[in-house]
Amino acid sequence: xxxxxxxxxxxxxxxxxxxxxxTLFYGAVLIACLIVSAWVSExxxxxxAAGLPRVGEYFHKLAPKLEWAKLLSDVKTEGSIAYWxxxxxxWGWMLFETTQIAALAxxxxxxxxxxxxxxxxxxxxxxxxxxxxxxxxxxxxRTVPDIVYALILVYAFGVGPPAGIFAIALxxxxxxxxxxxxxxxxxxxxxxxxxxxxxxxxxxxxxxAILPQVLPNFLSYLLLxxxxxxxGSTVIGxxxxxxxxxxxxxxxxxxxxxxxxxxIIMIILTVALIDMISERxxxxxxxx
Amino acid sequence: xxxxxxxxxxxxxxxxxxxxxxxxRISLGVLALGWLVTLLVWFDLTPARLWAGLAGLGxxxxxxxxxxxxxxWRDILNGLAQSVAMAFLGSFVxxxxxxxxxxxxxxxxxxxxxxxxxxxxxxxxxRGMDQLIWALAFVRAVGLGPLAGVMAITAAEVAIxxxxxxxxxENADSRQSxxxxxxxxxxxxxxxxxLLPQVAPVMxxxxxxxxxxxxxxASILGxxxxxxxxxxxxxxxxxxxxxQVLFIIILILCTVAVIDWISARxxxxxxxxxxx
Numbered sequence: 001x002x003x004x005x006x007x008x009x010x011x012x013x014x015x016x017x018x019x020x021x022x023t024l025f026y027g028a029v030l031i032a033c034l035i036v037s038a039w040v041s042e043x044x045x046x047x048x049a050a051g052l053p054r055v056g057e058y059f060h061k062l063a064p065k066l067e068w069a070k071l072l073s074d075v076k077t078e079g080s081i082a083y084w085x086x087x088x089x090x091w092g093w094m095l096f097e098t099t100q101i102a103a104l105a106x107x108x109x110x111x112x113x114x115x116x117x118x119x120x121x122x123x124x125x126x127x128x129x130x131x132x133x134x135x136x137x138x139x140x141x142r143t144v145p146d147i148v149y150a151l152i153l154v155y156a157f158g159v160g161p162p163a164g165i166f167a168i169a170l171x172x173x174x175x176x177x178x179x180x181x182x183x184x185x186x187x188x189x190x191x192x193x194x195x196x197x198x199x200x201x202x203x204x205x206x207x208x209a210i211l212p213q214v215l216p217n218f219l220s221y222l223l224l225x226x227x228x229x230x231x232g233s234t235v236i237g238x239x240x241x242x243x244x245x246x247x248x249x250x251x252x253x254x255x256x257x258x259x260x261x262x263x264i265i266m267i268i269l270t271v272a273l274i275d276m277i278s279e280r281x282x283x284x285x286x287x288x
Numbered sequence: 289x290x291x292x293x294x295x296x297x298x299x300x301x302x303x304x305x306x307x308x309x310x311x312x313r314i315s316l317g318v319l320a321l322g323w324l325v326t327l328l329v330w331f332d333l334t335p336a337r338l339w340a341g342l343a344g345l346g347x348x349x350x351x352x353x354x355x356x357x358x359x360x361w362r363d364i365l366n367g368l369a370q371s372v373a374m375a376f377l378g379s380f381v382x383x384x385x386x387x388x389x390x391x392x393x394x395x396x397x398x399x400x401x402x403x404x405x406x407x408x409x410x411x412x413x414x415r416g417m418d419q420l421i422w423a424l425a426f427v428r429a430v431g432l433g434p435l436a437g438v439m440a441i442t443a444a445e446v447a448i449x450x451x452x453x454x455x456x457x458e459n460a461d462s463r464q465s466x467x468x469x470x471x472x473x474x475x476x477x478x479x480x481x482x483l484l485p486q487v488a489p490v491m492x493x494x495x496x497x498x499x500x501x502x503x504x505x506a507s508i509l510g511x512x513x514x515x516x517x518x519x520x521x522x523x524x525x526x527x528x529x530x531x532q533v534l535f536i537i538i539l540i541l542c543t544v545a546v547i548d549w550i551s552a553r554x555x556x557x558x559x560x561x562x563x564x
Contacts, residue, residue: 034380037377040370041370041373041374041434041438041515047430051429051430055430055439058425100327100330101331104327145504145505145508151511152348152533155344157340157341158341163341165331165333166341231416234421235418235420238424239511249424252424252425260425267416267417267421268417
């Protein structure tokens, strides 16, 4: 009896010891990584001590100087909400333009992803070569961030929304194409066999056997991607590719503090509104 | 023949859409087409402009091949190291801030509905701001350089991680916490021994995924001056060294792939250990 307890205690102590040694070792590795990355990213104690107060100062300046008594007066009165958002109509229009850039880019990306996803799924690809090529193409589109595409396309298409639209569309093609291919791979193959057995071509099979099964999922992913793209399109203007980003870049560069705050609040509200609408549509698309 | 007519009368739905539905479909289609044409005109996406753009793109692609590192190896590698370091440090600081915020935002820890609702909407609002906006603001606040990038990643990441953590905590099994209450533990002990062991693996997995995702985004923060490899890319695009641009893009893709691989290994190892 006591022998069993003693051997239990021994092995318990041994396990604890090895556990503690491992924790110490990996903790030391983690701390070393942190120190190296702090050193590489120039986050020294003295720069932090100098920088952090300035961060507080900067974000404090973004807050408007509102006066309680004049809060609801007209555009001319300093200290009112209307004075703060004195260019709300222009910014609202630019935000609308931004959402339309995102919508068009999402649509283009959706069409391209739809064209590529069936050959990129292992159960439908006519042969291995087509499968591998479609997969690699989608991967290539997906892994490069949309801002990098925008930087390059601004040189090809000139400054303005087209560069942004194609940049976001390219990234969307890759991201959606991969998700779509995964949905197609999980589809029930019996309708497909039925269509093919009845003499349907590959395209008939895709249209009448696969598409009806996967379309609700596709629409749900499309709407999710639209939400992401609205966020992305607010900054695509930083490199000159259209939308509210161009205006935001300008006011940040010129230190128009109150306008920065106003535009950011409008962006956040727009994104929240789009998210809400898209959530409704998504629950309708998936039928829940 | 009369059979078909009879069936058509009994089951109109089986013979295609009714006229009203057809009219609605057609008008919706016309509406969508009108929207599309309006946008194409508005954004000046004419065939001529598309053709000119594609020609310009073709020229750029020809200049990109073959990719070449140029003679500024050190700058490129330094930028790459900065990007990875920014992503890791930024995510780690965000993790430290997000853990307590996640517990505060979870419905089963802070039961007050008003507090829960306010905090969660606050996270959502912060998430509406893209990382690049944060980066631009921090560059103005603390100056050019990777420190602004670290702060931008931290600020954007806290909201994402806090939301993910709060959801993970809400999905945790409540029986462990009840057991702690039953043996007389207080709120803090309930969190430590009832919730934390359940959610720590989930939190760790999400943190590692976010490190991967931030490595991607840290590679572009330099575009607005917040350090890292993005600065190298935008400089070379400005002067038209397209072969070096392609080289840097390939280098970024390789780095991201390596980080993915490392984080998958860590995930498998650590989460395998904790669930055993």
